[in-house]
Amino acid sequence: MAKVLVCVAWPYANSPIHLGHVAGSLLPPDLFSRYRRLRGDEVLMVSGSDQHGTPITVRAEKEKVTPLEVAERYHEINKKAIEDLDIEFSLFTKTHTENHFRVVSDVFLDLLQKGCLYEKSTLQYYCPSCQKFLPDRYVEGICPACGNEKARGDQCERCGKTFEGGELKEAKCVHCITVPELRETKHHFIKLSAFQERLIDWVKDKQHWRPSVQLFTQNWLEAGLEDRPITRDMEWGVPVPLPGQDGKVIYVWFDAVIGYLSASMEWAQRSGDPDAWKAYWTDPQVRSYYFLGKDNIPFHTIIWPAILMGRGGLNLPYDVPANEFLTFKGDKVSKSRGTTIDIPSLLKRYEPDIIRYYVAANMPENKDADFSWEDFEAKINNELVATLGNYYHRVLSFTYKHFGEVPEFKGASEDREEMMSAIREARDAAEDALDGCHFKRALKTIMDLAQFGNRHFDSVGPWALIKKDREQCGSALYLHLMLVKALAVLSSPYLPRSSERAWKFLGQVGTLQQAGWSAVEAELPAHQKLNEPKPLFSKIEVEKNEGDSVFGGFETLNLKAGRILKARDHPNADSLLLLEVDIGKTIQVVAGLKAYYTKEEMEGREVVVVSNLKPAKLRGEQSQGMLLAADAGEIVKLVSPPSGSRPGDAVSSGLKQSDRVIEFKDFQKLILRVAEVSGDHLDVGRAVKAKGPTELKGRKVVVYLPSEDAEEALVLSSERGPVTVDDAMPGGATVR
């Protein structure tokens, strides 16, 4: 029996947790902890809501409520969602607690006293009109080294030079374009550089880490560590515990990792023994595991270890099994369909075991994994329901019907040994996988065992045997009940609820959890009464929204006909033009078309505009949309709306148009192509069917393709007809 510390990355309290959190950092530690507990280990598993930091204050400002209100709201939502998913924390707390403040302050003061922190006076930009210090990314100016005019407050992106406050020339506040003052402000820095050698040594022999984690960390360390400021000028957060530090809080990343420690202490406090946490943190024999997503790696393999080294006397991470990301191929589409993947809504429709199974089976352990509803449905129905669920049910219901109790085993010992060795082999393999945090592999081992059960059951044929030799049949069923029990135990970290139900069907006393891992092999008492079994899992049907055409992706766009009123050079860029475009209202657009069109050619031109792009600054100038243009490498031509169009006319191809603002990168994923109209089909480099007006034979139009190999293309059009492009453009040319 050993103690294990399991730390889970703290979900940020500004939105409900979603499947990505579950796959990345929440389910793996739960699987691990449940497994270790079943084996008799004592597990302390802690996490909580990360409630500080700018995104929360931003959200609060938007909603006109306090940051605390936002942070508490999502803490409650997420805490409940986590509980409902049967993720068993020893404690799931939050960072905005008295305890956490105290622990963070203690660590801060301790490091300060040990010389790991130092105060350094820096010049920071202060915006008099916003009345606050500006985070670096909200300041822009001219780089003193290379003359780049859009350098940020902390670094010039062009030449890579980093600098401190004051070095930047002609700085501006991004929000209000006020010229910020430079004010002197003092901040505490952590001497990361001082830990570099020790960290490199420490990481070197971490061969049990996942390769990506180890490699990533090593590269990062070898590139050299710079001291980082750990405080900032802000109100929301843990105040710097020193006199004269009003208006300064501890940076959210420093504050959050200390949460592992503070949560452990809070747990100890609540358990009645305030020192109970020490057993998990100071005994070098106790291993600590940190579960997180890959975006969080450096904080847990560099910064947190540095803090721990600085403080001394506490265990460093033993393993950091970081997962990759769960991605959403149809993310945008799913949202537009109104389907969601946040956990609270998912739990309204599916049992926690269903969600747990899917996430475990599709866990992004080595590379990003893709979520799709089709895959969700398929994995649940074909694997969980058909293989495992059906095996349970055919064994349990058959035995219940013909015996009503656990039959006696009177068969050959070879038969028994065959079954038991299959069970033991699977158990050993599952243990190996689980010990190494290979959760997908362990699950597969279990499913393979269920398949073995199905095969074996078929080969014995109890339904025929019962008519010939009841005793022999009973013996065979006994072995299958053993297998059912083994499966229930082995799968219980993944499927805690259904495993307990199976346990009850077997007529077992107590709970599976109490019985523990060793119950995999334990005998079943003959004549033990069985309970009437019900199927453990039922098939699911993912609702497919009708009315959702194959061209759903196009509906995320809002295209409008427009006219260019004015064109002038971008003040800070060689290839960009600044355009005023009338699309019913006048907007400013930055276009990278200077190499292809003169200003004179542009002015007065009819264009098609993507009007719902998230506005962005391009080299300092606001761009509120973009012009559609066809690009065939050498030649680039603007796309034209149908003749007679008026600025503001919708180019919707008869479909709905989105009011939502879309990100540029999401727009880039849409496939728009030039197509030549020939007969009733289109040529986009290959022939496709057309949806929309095709009367302009021989002309070049613009189409939307749902996918690269789609068979049907949507012709972009308004009520006045299709959108066209210069005939010189070849079919298949990209439009962007």
Place this chain on the structure above:
RNA sequence: AGCGGGGUAGGGUAGCCAGGACAUCCCGUCGGGCUCAUAACCCGGAGACCGGUCGUUCAAAUCGACUCCCCGCUACCA
């Protein structure tokens, strides 16, 4: 463009670090079996030159070099 990750049958995956005999499993597909079970389960077939090129080796999906493509973050990508 920079950094990171990845490319294995129609789709999705395992194996790769510690190179070896028919390349794993799931779905789909084709054919067969069974009828206890939620049209489930079982058996068999077809389907992959393991992104490409070159190299190391008796032997490479696995090691090295180069190249193409994809994804994430970053960027004067609009």
